[in-house]
Amino acid sequence: MQKEIPKTFESNKREKEIYSLWKNSGFSNPDTMQKYLEEKEIEVKTSFTITLPPPNANGTPHLGHMCGYAFHDAIGRYKRMTGHPTLLLPGKDHAGIQTESVFTKLLESRGQNKFELGREEFYKQCYEFCLTNMNNAREYEQRIGLSADFSREFFTLDPRLTEIVYSTFYKMFEEGFVYRDKRIINQCPNCHTALADIDTEHEERRGIFAYIVYPFVEESDRKKAKELFGVEGITVATTRPETMLGDTAVAVNPKDKRYSQFVGKKVVLPIANREIPVIAEDTTDMELGTGALKVTPAHSPVDFEIGKKHSLPIVNVINEEGKMMGDIPERFVGMGTTECSKALCKELDDLDLLVKIENIKHEVVICERCKSAIEPIISNQWYLNVESLAKRALEALKRGDVSVVPKGQQKALEYFYENIQPWCISRQLWWGQRIPVWYSGGKKLYDWLLENKGKNVSDFEKEFGTKVFGTGKIFLGEQPPKSESGEVWEQETDVFDTWFSSGQWPYTTLGGSDGDDFKKYYPTQMMIHGRDILFWWTARMLMFGLYRTDQIPYPVVMLTGIILAPDGSKMSKSKGNGVEPSEIFDKYGADALRLWYYIDALPGSNSPIREEKIKGNRNFITKIWNASRFILMNIDESELEAVSKNLKINSERIEITKKHVKKVSEYIEKFQFNLGAEEIREFFWHQVCDVWIEEIKSEIKDQPVGSEKRIDGLAELLCILKENLKIMHPFIPFVTEGVWQELVNLGLASGVLMVEQLF
RNA sequence: GGACAAUUAGCUCAGCUGGUUAGAGCACUACAUUCACAUUGUAGGGGUCAUUGGUUCAAAUCCAAUAUUGUCCACCA
Numbered sequence: 145m146q147k148e149i150p151k152t153f154e155s156n157k158r159e160k161e162i163y164s165l166w167k168n169s170g171f172s173n174p175d176t177m178q179k180y181l182e183e184k185e186i187e188v189k190t191s192f193t194i195t196l197p198p199p200n201a202n203g204t205p206h207l208g209h210m211c212g213y214a215f216h217d218a219i220g221r222y223k224r225m226t227g228h229p230t231l232l233l234p235g236k237d238h239a240g241i242q243t244e245s246v247f248t249k250l251l252e253s254r255g256q257n258k259f260e261l262g263r264e265e266f267y268k269q270c271y272e273f274c275l276t277n278m279n280n281a282r283e284y285e286q287r288i289g290l291s292a293d294f295s296r297e298f299f300t301l302d303p304r305l306t307e308i309v310y311s312t313f314y315k316m317f318e319e320g321f322v323y324r325d326k327r328i329i330n331q332c333p334n335c336h337t338a339l340a341d342i343d344t345e346h347e348e349r350r351g352i353f354a355y356i357v358y359p360f361v362e363e364s365d366r367k368k369a370k371e372l373f374g375v376e377g378i379t380v381a382t383t384r385p386e387t388m389l390g391d392t393a394v395a396v397n398p399k400d401k402r403y404s405q406f407v408g409k410k411v412v413l414p415i416a417n418r419e420i421p422v423i424a425e426d427t428t429d430m431e432l433g434t435g436a437l438k439v440t441p442a443h444s445p446v447d448f449e450i451g452k453k454h455s456l457p458i459v460n461v462i463n464e465e466g467k468m469m470g471d472i473p474e475r476f477v478g479m480g481t482t483e484c485s486k487a488l489c490k491e492l493d494d495l496d497l498l499v500k501i502e503n504i505k506h507e508v509v510i511c512e513r514c515k516s517a518i519e520p521i522i523s524n525q526w527y528l529n530v531e532s533l534a535k536r537a538l539e540a541l542k543r544g545d546v547s548v549v550p551k552g553q554q555k556a557l558e559y560f561y562e563n564i565q566p567w568c569i570s571r572q573l574w575w576g577q578r579i580p581v582w583y584s585g586g587k588k589l590y591d592w593l594l595e596n597k598g599k600n601v602s603d604f605e606k607e608f609g610t611k612v613f614g615t616g617k618i619f620l621g622e623q624p625p626k627s628e629s630g631e632v633w634e635q636e637t638d639v640f641d642t643w644f645s646s647g648q649w650p651y652t653t654l655g656g657s658d659g660d661d662f663k664k665y666y667p668t669q670m671m672i673h674g675r676d677i678l679f680w681w682t683a684r685m686l687m688f689g690l691y692r693t694d695q696i697p698y699p700v701v702m703l704t705g706i707i708l709a710p711d712g713s714k715m716s717k718s719k720g721n722g723v724e725p726s727e728i729f730d731k732y733g734a735d736a737l738r739l740w741y742y743i744d745a746l747p748g749s750n751s752p753i754r755e756e757k758i759k760g761n762r763n764f765i766t767k768i769w770n771a772s773r774f775i776l777m778n779i780d781e782s783e784l785e786a787v788s789k790n791l792k793i794n795s796e797r798i799e800i801t802k803k804h805v806k807k808v809s810e811y812i813e814k815f816q817f818n819l820g821a822e823e824i825r826e827f828f829w830h831q832v833c834d835v836w837i838e839e840i841k842s843e844i845k846d847q848p849v850g851s852e853k854r855i856d857g858l859a860e861l862l863c864i865l866k867e868n869l870k871i872m873h874p875f876i877p878f879v880t881e882g883v884w885q886e887l888v889n890l891g892l893a894s895g896v897l898m899v900e901q902l903f
Numbered sequence: 904g905g906a907c908a909a910u911u912a913g914c915u916c917a918g919c920u921g922g923u924u925a926g927a928g929c930a931c932u933a934c935a936u937u938c939a940c941a942u943u944g945u946a947g948g949g950g951u952c953a954u955u956g957g958u959u960c961a962a963a964u965c966c967a968a969u970a971u972u973g974u975c976c977a978c979c980a
Contacts, residue, residue: 152941346977353980382980395980429979437980446978509978520978552908556975559906563976675974706974743928744915750973751915756929767940774939818917822927834944841938 149776149886153769153879155733162881163286171899172293174229174665180899181227191231192223193665194698195650196292197673197681198235198300201274202243205284206715207707207725207753208674213290214741215672215704215817220291221874222812225902231665232292233653234285236278238300240642241335241343241513244575247273263574270575271301284725289734289877291898296661298653300645301577308656309645310580312692314620316528322569326524326595328441328448329568330509333466334516337572338525340641341565342679344518349508352485354385355434355499356492358394358411361419365409377411378403378422379499381433383506384443385492386484389416389472390461393439395425395450400435414497415473415488423454442522458522464572466519481519524591526570526579526638533687534561540696546686549702549815550747553678560679569641576639582624583634585614647684650697657693668698675703702815705749723753731755735876736762742821742875764825765879768872771833772883775861776890780849783858788892790859797836801864804831805871805903812874824872832868837861862892870900 170176174191181188194216199209216232224230247270248258258266278299285292298305316322330339359377360366366376373379378394391413396403407424427450428437441451442460451458463469468479476484492498509518538561540546541554548554570579583590585601592604593616601616613632619625624633645652650671654662667689673681682701689697709715715722728737739761744751779787804827811820840857847854866887873880880897887893 149939151939380980384980427979432979439980444978444980446980449978507977507979550908552906553975556907559976679975740928743917746916749909749916754915754929757915760929763940763942766942770940770942772939777939814919816917816919818927819919822917826927833940837939838944 149773151770151773152766153733153882155735155765155878156730158882159287159289159729159734159878162878162885163289165881165885165896166291166898167286167294169896169898171224171896172232172291173295174231174293177224177899178229181229186901187227188229189227191665192220192228193231193233193654193668194220194670194672195233195653195668196235196290197671198237198298198646198649199281200239200242201236201277201281201299202239202246203277205281205725207723207728208704208715209281210284210288210725210737211704211707211741211745212672212674213285213288214738215702215815217288217290217292217877218738218742218817218874219670219812219815221877221898222809222902224291224899225870225873226809227901231296231661232290233296233298234282234290234292234294235298235300235649235653236274236281237646238274238576238642240571240573240576240639241337241339242642243270243274244573245335245513247575258574266574274299287725287729287734288738291877296653300642300649304655305645305652306577308652309577309640309648310622311656312648312688313580313640313644315692317620321529321533323527323529324524324591324594325527325566326522326591328443328445328520329523329525330511331464331466331519331521331523332511332514332516333464333519334514335511335573336464338523338568338570339511339518340568343512343641344509345512345515346507347510347515348505349517351383351504351506351508352385353381353383353433353502353504353506354489355379355381355501356385356388356414356438357497357499358413358420358438359497360406361410361412365406368405372402375499377497378406378436379434380436380438382438383504384481384485385488386468386481387440387443387461388413388438388488389468389476390440390442390459390470391416391420391438392441392451392456392459393420393454394422395428395437395439396422396435397428397430398424398426400428400430403436414495415491423456425450425454443520445520448520448522460522462519462521464521464523524594525568528567528569528644530564530567530687533691534564536690537561537683537686540686540690546696546699546701548678548682549700553675553703557678557683560683567641569644570638571641572637573639576642577645579636579638579640580620580622581636582619582621583614583636584617584619584631585612586632586634587636589614589616590618643680643684646681648688648692650685650689651693666693666697667695670700670702671698672702672704675706678703700815703747705745705747705751707745708750708752710752710754728753728755728758732758732762733765733878735765735878738876739764739821739825742817744818746818764829765876767829767833768876768879769883771828771837772865772869772886774837775858775865776886776892778844779858779862779890779892783850783855784890784892786850786855787859787862790855795860797860797864798867800831801867802903805867808871809902817875821875824868824875828868828872832864836864862887866893867903869897870902873897873900 178188196216199205220230220232251257330344332339357375357377357379360369370376380394394411406422409422410419413420439447439450441448441456441458443462461468461470461472466481468476468484489498541558548557589604589612601612605612613630650668651666654666685697736758740758808820808823840861844854844857869880869884884893884897
C-alpha cells in the first residue's frame, strides 16, 4: 500500500492545481509544443488552429459559452496528443452596441449619463468595465479546462487588430466596396443609432389601424367620391397615423376599379394641408385596408421604394430620437410618435376625417438588442456592398471548401448569401472602432455633394448661407492630413458595426497576412459557435477571409446545441431561470459538465440542463478515480520498479484497448463527440472496471507480493489504465491528468498527460 | 408568406451510406454489496420508431403526402 489517496477526485481543489500545471508547462503554446515533439523525436504533423469565439466583454459567461469551449478543447487536446502543434487562440469581443447599452444603463444607475462624461472619458471607463468582465470570463474559460494559449489572447479593440481592420476598410474603399449613401435605414430611437437589417427582429405587437379620409382638391372629385364612398375623399388605412405628415402621395392599384378614375387627381393632406397626388402602383394590395395606401417615403421602406419609382418628394417628419420634427405644424414638433398619433387622430376626428380605428395585431420591426420599435428614417451612412463577396463565399460553400454542421443550417446560410443586401457598417456609438475618415469642410458638405451631383462647394455655401473651409473631399486615415490654408478637417464620429471587426477575427488575431503566426497557423481548421450568430459571424468571416486572404478561414463550422433552462424554456436574465456555471463547477466539477455537453448539446439539439445527468457523469469521474486508486493501492512499494519496467503490451486486453482507442479517435475526427464520450464511458466502466479489473483482481488475489504473476497482472492493468487515461483526456482532462500525476508521483509515468501521444 | 429541422422508452436524445430479438444516460423495480467506488454490481420493466402510402427479398433508416412542434428568414401599409 502506498500513501493514502483521497476517496474521490476533489474537483474544486484539484482542478485549479491541474490547470496551473498545464499553464506552467507551456504546451498550450504551439511553438513550445512543437519543440517538445522535436525533442522527443515524435513526428511533427501539420499545425492545428482554432481562433476561439470571443465572448462579449459586457457580462458574465453563461453555460452556452462554456459549451462551445468544451468542444474546442476536446478537439484541440486530441490534436495535441496526435502530434499536431495546436493553437487555440482565445479572445474577447467589445460587442459594440450591446456593451454601450449595458454600460450606459450602468451609468444611469449611478445617476450619470454618457454625454456628461464625454466621448473620451466614456471610452476609458467602458474599457475598464470590460477589463473586469474579461478577467472574469478568462477565469471561467480556464475553469472548464480550455487549453488555450492565453499569451496570444486578443481583445477586438486591440490596436494591433484595429490596424488590420482599418486596412481592410481602406482597401474596400479604394476598390469601391465601401461607400457612403443616403437611404432609408433602421433607426433605433433608444440606442440612437442606425442598425443593419440583420440587427433587427420582427415581433407581433398590438397596434391600431386608422382609416383616414384625404379629401379631393377638385369639387367635382369630391362629389364623385361622396357618391361612391360616402365621403368626399379617398380613405387610407394606416398603422402609423403620425407619418401622414410626411405623406407625398396616395397609391392605388391600377387594377382597382374603385379608384381608377381618380388616378392622377390630387387630394389634400389633412392638417398638413399639402396637395398630394393619387398614383397608380401595382404593388398596392387591393384587399388590405381600403386598397388605398398612403405613401411616406421618408419613414417606410416600402414607401421609400415606391417614392423612388415615382420620383416622389421625401418629407422627413421624424428625427433620430423618434421625435416629430421638420416641416410640420408647430404644435406637433418634439412630440413622440405615439403621442403625435393620438393627437392627430383627435384632430382628424374633430374634422370628421377619421372614419374608424381598428385594434389589430401586426408585425413590428424591433431592435435586436433593446427590443424598441425601429423607426425607419432617411439617413447618410457608410455601406459595404457585399454582393460579390457573398457570391464568392457562396461558391466556396457550394464547392464544399467549407461546410456547416448540421447540414440543414448550410442551406440557411446559402439563402442568406443569395439574398444579401448592402450592409450598413456605421453606428452612431462611442464604443467601438472609430471609422478612420476625415471630411474636408465637414461631413455635411460631403454628404450634400454626394446627393447633389454636379453641384460644388459654393452651391453649398449659397444653399445654407455659410462659409465652408474645405474642399468637400474625404481623407482616409487615423490622423487628419495637414491642413492647407485654413482647411478644416472634420473627423468621422461614427464607429464600425462590431461585426465589421469580429468578422475579421481569424486573420486579425494571427497578425494579418504579414504576421508570423498567420504564415504558420492560417487558415485555421475549424470553428464552433452557437447557431444564433451564424449569419452575423460565420457569414462575415467567410466573406472577409476570402477577400483579405484569398482563402476560407476554416473548412468546417460546427454549430452547438442550445442550452435551455431546466424547464425547457430559454434561459434569460429577465426570467431569472438561468443556471450559474459556477454552481455546476462547484457541485460536480468541470469534467462532469463537459461530458454532459458532449452527449447532450449536439448540433441542432436543444437541451435543458439536467442536474441528474451531470451528477451521473460526476459518478463516472469518481469511478475513474477509484479504479485508478485501486490499481495503485494494489501495487506494493517493493513492486513499483518491477511494474514500471514490465509494461507488456502484448495481450488480448491491450489489443482490444487499441481498437477502442482507434474507434474513439475516429469519432473525434468526425466530430461525433457524443459517440466518443459514450464510448469512453462504456469501455472504461463496463469493460475495464467491471470485467478486467475484476478478473485480474481474482487472478492475483492469492499471489505473494513480488511474484511474477502479480507483477504481470498489475503491469497489464497499469498499461490499460494509461491508455484509457490518454483517450479519455480530450473529453475529461482534469481527472485524467489528476490520475496521471499520481502515477508520476509513484514513478509509473512521467511528464504531463496533456502532451502524451495516443497509440 | 417562405425556408430548414425535428417527431424513436417517463425525460433528454443516439441509431453513419436500409439487413437477425431497436440503443444510451437519467428516472423506475427487484436482489446483492460496504469488497477501490459520497456507492457499486447483477437482473428487470417500459417503445405498433408521428400518420398514411410507395420503393425493396428486407425500412426507424430511402421516397411522397399529411399532421404536430421548433428555429430562422420576410417591407404587407
